[in-house]
Amino acid sequence: MTDLTRRQFIIVTALSAGFTLAVHPIAAAVINTDAAGLVAGEVKIPVKDGSIPAYRAMPATGSNFPVILVIQEIFGVHAHLQDICRRLAKLGYLAIAPEMFARQGDVSKLTEVQEIISKVVSKVPDAQVMSDLDATVEWAQKSGKGNINKLGITGFCWGGRIVWLYSSHNPKVKAGVAWYGRVVGNSTDLTPKQPIDIAASLKVPVLGLYGGKDQSIPNDTVEKMQQVLKTGSSGSEIVLYPDAPHAFNADYRPSYREKEAQDAWKRMQDWFKKYGVS
Known part of the structure; x- marks a missing residue:
């Protein structure tokens, strides 16, 4: 590791306790799930060049919990x-959300969405994300609490795209659920492949949950993804909620749609159970 790399890493050493400034004010519909009966809090994930913070929640008693990566x-x-x-831990899972932007910057203190994208998100390499998720799976196994033979992944928006990519990257994933993650985009050095590029060869069943009124993910791109998935053998499916906007599960934002969010949450649970992540 060079001195420069050592100085740069890690920018984010701890998770935010509240909401990122850019999403304020917080909607009245925000859901607060208590930690009763759970072990929940921050942990450190050893990675190739140090460690990254993550949030982990699981039942307080028992072990051998199915593992869900939350992106x-x-x-x-x-x-x-x-x-x-x-919420996932209350269902019996070891759910863990590693901070994927740890090296690139702390988005919690930024006040504008475009600033978050330009200063941090646009600089995150897919290869780094895949490696950090591999390390997170290894951490779950070594914890003695997680059963990575029952490994699932779910993610939202930026994380929805990652669900498709990681499900292609790691054959140990039993099933994935992608919430409104974009499926097309330009190939760059940092993001060489998009979900549509791996759709035909995908082996892991992924459920896509998308909004028909999502202005950032046009319906025609979702429909194109559906067609390419049909040429493969993964059994992946996409549900398009006609009246839902982007981020319809984000209960802390005005985009939240309770009916669609609750239906999608149930579909996610059924999907994981169907493919052995339970």
């Missing part, structure tokens, strides 16, 4: 993602 939106592992982990 963040552009807002980092803030209060909403931590709550998602606790």
Whole structure:
């Protein structure tokens, strides 16, 4: 490791306790899941060049829990993602959300979405993300609490795209659920492949949950993804909610749609159970 790399890493050493500033004010509909009956809080994940923070939640008693990787939106592992982990833990999972932007910057203190994208998110290499998720799976196995033979992944927005890519990257994944993650895009040095590029060869069943009124993910791209998936053998499916906008599960934002979010959450649970992540 060079001195420069050593100085640069790690920018983020701890998770935000609340919500990222860019999403304020917080909507009245925000869901707060308590930690009763759970072990929940921050852990450190050893990675190739140090460690990254992650939020982990699991039942307080027992072991051999199925593992679900929870992948963040552009807002980092803030209060909403931590709550998602606790919701999953209440269902019997070891849910863990590693901070994927740790090396590139702390998005929790930035106040504008475009600033988050330009200063941090646009600089995150897919290869780094895949490696950090591999390390997170290894951590779950070594913890003595997680059963990585029952490994699932779910993610939202930015994390929804990662669900498709990691399900292609790691054959140990039993099933994935991608919430409104973009499926097409330009190939760059940092993001060489998009979900549509791996759709035909995908082996892991992924459930895509998308909004028909998502202005950032046009319906025609989702429909194209559906067609390419049909040429493969993964059994992946996409559900398009006609009246839902982007981020319809984000209960802390005005985009939240309770009916669609609850239906999608149930579909996610059924999907994981169907493919052995339970």
